[in-house]
Amino acid sequence: DQQVKQNSPSLSVQEGRISILNCDYTNSMFDYFLWYKKYPAEGPTFLISISSIKDKNEDGRFTVFLNKSAKHLSLHIVPSQPGDSAVYFCAASASAGNNRKLIWGLGTSLAVNP
Amino acid sequence: GAGVSQSPRYKVAKRGQDVALRCDPISGHVSLFWYQQALGQGPEFLTYFQNEAQLDKSGLPSDRFFAERPEGSVSTLKIQRTQQEDSAVYLCASSLGLAQYNEQFFGPGTRLTVL
Numbered sequence: 001d002q003q004v005k006q007n008s009p010s011l012s013v014q015e016g017r018i019s020i021l022n023c024d025y026t027n028s029m030f031d032y033f034l035w036y037k038k039y040p041a042e043g044p045t046f047l048i049s050i051s052s053i054k055d056k057n058e059d060g061r062f063t064v065f066l067n068k069s070a071k072h073l074s075l076h077i078v079p080s081q082p083g084d085s086a087v088y089f090c091a092a093s094a095s096a097g098n099n100r101k102l103i104w105g106l107g108t109s110l111a112v113n114p
Numbered sequence: 115g116a117g118v119s120q121s122p123r124y125k126v127a128k129r130g131q132d133v134a135l136r137c138d139p140i141s142g143h144v145s146l147f148w149y150q151q152a153l154g155q156g157p158e159f160l161t162y163f164q165n166e167a168q169l170d171k172s173g174l175p176s177d178r179f180f181a182e183r184p185e186g187s188v189s190t191l192k193i194q195r196t197q198q199e200d201s202a203v204y205l206c207a208s209s210l211g212l213a214q215y216n217e218q219f220f221g222p223g224t225r226l227t228v229l
Contacts, residue, residue, distance in 0.1 A: 004156075034217075036220075041222065042222055042223075043118070043205055043207075043220030043221050043222045043223050044157070044205070044220045045220070046217045046218070046219070049217070089156055089157075091156075099162050099169060099170045100145065100147075100162075100209070100216070100218075101147060101159040101162055101170065101173070102147075102149075102157070102159065102218065103159070104149075104156030104157050104158070105156050106154070106155060106156050107156055
């Protein structure tokens with residue numbers, strides 16, 4: 001049972017436009033959410049995060065929005081660049097004990113076309 | 115600065131063979147995680163260390179999987195009697211402290227193929 005869902009396996013956008021990647025979760029105990037970016041043959045690279053006490057976090061071209069009531073978060077990339085082409089993973093964790101394990105979605109493959 | 119490194123990067127094993135995968139975390143990082151990523155899937159949690167203590171091994175799929183971090187630094191994931199379903203990329207991640215908001219830094223992974 002997927003606790004973190006990324007329902008779009010792929011997304012294609014034009015350079016300069018906005019990319020919006022979506023993520024839904026089912027576990028109400030999750031209180032910290034992260035986005036990772038992954039290129040082929042490399043490990044995931046941290047992009048941006050948000051705690052459940054916030055509804056928005058911005059870092060340069062990247063903004064993450066959290067809607068707790070809908071158990072939904074999204075990553076906005078503006079403007080999109082060809083170098084942003086990668087697989088994007090949404091991950092979540094719950095503050096339970098000493099384990100900070102991440103629960104991951106299946107990823108969305110973003111292609112930014114020049 | 116050095117990031118998380120893993121070796122080997124690629125491993126081909128015959129079914130039934132034992133394998134050992136190594137992870138060198140970022141120096142000084144307290145927390146270390148192992149994840150398994152099957153083709154087309156997201157990473158799945160295997161086990162977690164806080165220094166040398168293995169605090170959670172609930173994600174290990176069977177008793178053929180064993181992980182250790184004896185000195186609180188380098189970690190080894192061992193898989194005994196490998197099976198074809200063990201074929202995956204094994205990712206190691208480390209984070210600085212114990213707080214939830216510490217980012218996990220990932221190594222490049224070891225791609226294991228069991229024939």
